[in-house]
Amino acid sequence: MRTPLCDLLGIDVPVIQAPMGGAAGPELAAAVSNAGALGTLPLSWASPAEVADAVARTRALTQKPFALNFLFNSPQEERVEAALAAGAPIISLGWGDPAALIPRVHDGGARVLVTVGTAAEARHAADAGADVIVAQGWEAGGHVWGTVATLALVPAVVDAVAPVPVVAAGGIADGRGLAAVLALGAAGAWVGTRFLAAEESSAHADYRKRLFAATEADTFYGMLFDIGGPDAPHRVLRNSTVERWQEAGRPASGDRPGEGESVATREGGSSVPRYASSTPSEGMTGDIEATSMWAGQGVALLTRTQPAAEIVRDLVGEAERVLAALP
Numbered sequence: 001m002r003t004p005l006c007d008l009l010g011i012d013v014p015v016i017q018a019p020m021g022g023a024a025g026p027e028l029a030a031a032v033s034n035a036g037a038l039g040t041l042p043l044s045w046a047s048p049a050e051v052a053d054a055v056a057r058t059r060a061l062t063q064k065p066f067a068l069n070f071l072f073n074s075p076q077e078e079r080v081e082a083a084l085a086a087g088a089p090i091i092s093l094g095w096g097d098p099a100a101l102i103p104r105v106h107d108g109g110a111r112v113l114v115t116v117g118t119a120a121e122a123r124h125a126a127d128a129g130a131d132v133i134v135a136q137g138w139e140a141g142g143h144v145w146g147t148v149a150t151l152a153l154v155p156a157v158v159d160a161v162a163p164v165p166v167v168a169a170g171g172i173a174d175g176r177g178l179a180a181v182l183a184l185g186a187a188g189a190w191v192g193t194r195f196l197a198a199e200e201s202s203a204h205a206d207y208r209k210r211l212f213a214a215t216e217a218d219t220f221y222g223m224l225f226d227i228g229g230p231d232a233p234h235r236v237l238r239n240s241t242v243e244r245w246q247e248a249g250r251p252a253s254g255d256r257p258g259e260g261e262s263v264a265t266r267e268g269g270s271s272v273p274r275y276a277s278s279t280p281s282e283g284m285t286g287d288i289e290a291t292s293m294w295a296g297q298g299v300a301l302l303t304r305t306q307p308a309a310e311i312v313r314d315l316v317g318e319a320e321r322v323l324a325a326l327p
Helices: 004-009 026-034 048-059 077-085 102-107 119-127 150-161 175-183 193-197 205-213 240-247 297-301 308-325
Strands: 015-017 039-042 066-071 090-094 111-116 132-136 166-169 188-191 219-222 234-237 262-265 271-273
Touching: 004 132, 015 026, 015 039, 015 308, 026 039, 026 048, 026 066, 026 308, 039 048, 048 066, 048 077, 066 077, 077 090, 077 102, 090 132, 102 111, 111 119, 119 132, 119 150, 132 150, 150 166, 175 188, 175 308, 188 193, 193 205, 193 297, 193 308
Parallel strands: 015 188, 039 066, 066 090, 090 111, 111 132, 132 166, 166 188
Antiparallel strands: 219 234, 262 271
């Protein structure tokens, strides 16, 4: 299965692993890239030295292309410069205006992906020189930039930026979703929640169990887990923290039940307060169920842990079968 996206990015299949902060490191990104898709490293909060190290560690595991993701929730110029100096082949940008950075990325020899939530944003990014537009629908897990559903957003963005390739994101967790967004005009799919189930993901075991038990109605969208990530809408699994807050009448920050208490401890010993924006990763101890367990509405399609390469093969193989069966 090849689309123009594959030729542009040097990949074999039109699947991109989403940048899942706290759950995606060099092992997962390299495994996805080695399978012919595009792995992504989430590095929005890393130091320039850590960015360079992540590139080196990933390059030691794969010679295939991979991407580095930076969100404009903080200044990213130094991190992007470090990425380019380390030889990063693809830079992914989002949560802000990318126009000032795109020329620098191109000068550094890398391609640029830009995540958007509306067709107007997509036009602006394309006019600024983005090589690929990622149209993120409201169904997505983790931090969600826009409020339009994937089904409505993708064709609007495709029409707005043609012939720039568009990648669809939000709620895509199996091959049927990949086939569907290709039918909408997308050149590929951006997949996050499904890769949380990859063996190479660093998602906590209790987090995975909750993902496998969830239905499509078991996610919550809002700005509840805002400590360390203020003013950032997100989608998570419903849990005791969400339920206690709702039962208390959805009070504002400062008056929420249990606010200020620690619910878990990270591997390095730092505390995870209730309402923290903090992915439950391997090595975390405590009440994992009460933490921010990011998940998109496609979570019901997760059933088991698999190698990342197997997930890529399943996505592509099922999409090919679905498309072949259409009239």
